[in-house]
Amino acid sequence: MHTPANPFESDRAFAAYADGALVFDGKKILACGAYATVRKEHPDAELLDHRGAFLLPGFVDTHVHFPQLTIIGSMGLPLLEWLKQRTFPAEAALGGVQAAETAADIFLERLAANGTTAAVVFGSHLFDAQDAFFRKALSSGLRITSGLVLGDQNLIPELETTTERAQEETTELISRYHGAEHIRYAVTPRFSVSCSRPLLELCGELMGGEPGLFFQTHINENIQEVALVRSLFPECRDYFDTYEKYGLAGRHSIFAHNLHVSEGELSRMGACGCSVAHCPSSNAFLGSGAFPMARHLQHGVRFGVGCDVGAGSGFSLLNESLRAYETQMLRDDGYRLSPKHLLYLSGAAGAEVMGLADRIGDFSPGKEADFVLIQPPRSSTLSAVLEQTQSCEAALGALFTLAREESVVATYVAGRRVFSHELD
Numbered sequence: 001m002h003t004p005a006n007p008f009e010s011d012r013a014f015a016a017y018a019d020g021a022l023v024f025d026g027k028k029i030l031a032c033g034a035y036a037t038v039r040k041e042h043p044d045a046e047l048l049d050h051r052g053a054f055l056l057p058g059f060v061d062t063h064v065h066f067p068q069l070t071i072i073g074s075m076g077l078p079l080l081e082w083l084k085q086r087t088f089p090a091e092a093a094l095g096g097v098q099a100a101e102t103a104a105d106i107f108l109e110r111l112a113a114n115g116t117t118a119a120v121v122f123g124s125h126l127f128d129a130q131d132a133f134f135r136k137a138l139s140s141g142l143r144i145t146s147g148l149v150l151g152d153q154n155l156i157p158e159l160e161t162t163t164e165r166a167q168e169e170t171t172e173l174i175s176r177y178h179g180a181e182h183i184r185y186a187v188t189p190r191f192s193v194s195c196s197r198p199l200l201e202l203c204g205e206l207m208g209g210e211p212g213l214f215f216q217t218h219i220n221e222n223i224q225e226v227a228l229v230r231s232l233f234p235e236c237r238d239y240f241d242t243y244e245k246y247g248l249a250g251r252h253s254i255f256a257h258n259l260h261v262s263e264g265e266l267s268r269m270g271a272c273g274c275s276v277a278h279c280p281s282s283n284a285f286l287g288s289g290a291f292p293m294a295r296h297l298q299h300g301v302r303f304g305v306g307c308d309v310g311a312g313s314g315f316s317l318l319n320e321s322l323r324a325y326e327t328q329m330l331r332d333d334g335y336r337l338s339p340k341h342l343l344y345l346s347g348a349a350g351a352e353v354m355g356l357a358d359r360i361g362d363f364s365p366g367k368e369a370d371f372v373l374i375q376p377p378r379s380s381t382l383s384a385v386l387e388q389t390q391s392c393e394a395a396l397g398a399l400f401t402l403a404r405e406e407s408v409v410a411t412y413v414a415g416r417r418v419f420s421h422e423l424d
């Protein structure tokens with residue numbers, strides 16, 4: 001099952017085959033369709049028989065934090081308190097190379113184990129930890145866009161940098177990793193709250209330094225946070241302006257959350273072609289708010305989903321997409337999503353956000369073979385539901401509602417297996 005077109009724009013965006021096949025030549029997709037037809041066209045192809053499993057495009061996570069796995073489930077606090085009490089101490093604890101390598105191994109393995117093949121990763125504030133993360137990301141085979149997180153105020157002393165150090169360390173990491181295999185660098189100020197004007201200015205300069213760099217940060221997540229930004233940057237029109245002013249809003253910019261957003265901001269976001277990472281489980285967990293999806297669509301602002309671990313409730317983009325659906329059901333102006341929208345949001349939409357839509361996101365011939373195989377565990381609620389479903393779309397709805405990490409049996413990036421149950 002895949003979405004060769006955008007279901008927000010087309011009624012014919014969903015393609016599914018009850019008995020389907022995907023042919024790839026080691027890296028690229030040659031064909032996708034009904035097994036009988038495809039087999040006739042490729043009689044000599046080696047057969048990997050996954051009868052009983054569902055084949056979906058690899059999931060694309062547009063926002064997740066490397067150093068936050070250990071604080072998943074840290075309940076009871078809104079954003080600014082959660083950051084101060086739970087997040088900053090946990091991120092500071094991940095300083096040493098060895099601890100960071102172990103954490104990176106676990107983090108990357110969990111991404112792959114959840115069927116995620118590409119991710120935009122908020123890194124560490126600490127150079128050695130971020131360097132270790134990039135090293136591990138390179139050998140994981142996953143498509144990772146990430147960067148050293150920058151902040152020089154309103155954090156805790158262990159995480160704060162200076163403009164000079166930020167420039168030196170970022171430049172070094174860009175030269176080591178940007179463009180290496182599936183790795184790309186994203187200039188990553190934490191959020192305007194933690195950044196002085198000279199630091200934001202530096203981010204703008206860094207973005208101009210090397211072609212293909214990405215930019216990621218947070219925006220309009222929580223009401224108190226928005227008010228704090230207004231008081232810190234009285235000269236700016238709004239939160240978005242604190243980035244726009246420094247040349248940080250463009251086609252390669254990804255802004256996480258964007259819940260409490262004005263019409264003016266949305267219209268400028270649509271015009272500059274930037275993207276939003278929609279993180280519904282995190283938005284609910286921290287009580288931040290409910291994503292105004294219809295307004296983003298009206299203004300043509302591109303968005304994908306992000307699990308936002310550690311505020312999010314796990315690495316599963318099946319779960320995250322379901323949360324996106326539920327959020328819209330709860331809003332008066334909610335966009336009525338269907339299973340094919342969730343399929344699009346979990347893969348192709350993220351590929352658009354990451355600037356990889358020409359390479360991944362669906363199974364069109366010529367694209368690279370990034371995919372996930374999902375098989376319902378025996379004697380599970382999911383398998384019981386699937387035995388009764390009458391259509392591929394109904395099965396897809398059941399997968400998004402019930403399938404999680406334990407149902408993912410294999411994950412492939414560019415035709416190469418990066419995770420399977422057998423490897424455990």
Ligand SMILES: [Zn+2]
Nearest residue numbers: 065218256308
């Ligand atoms: Zn985040």
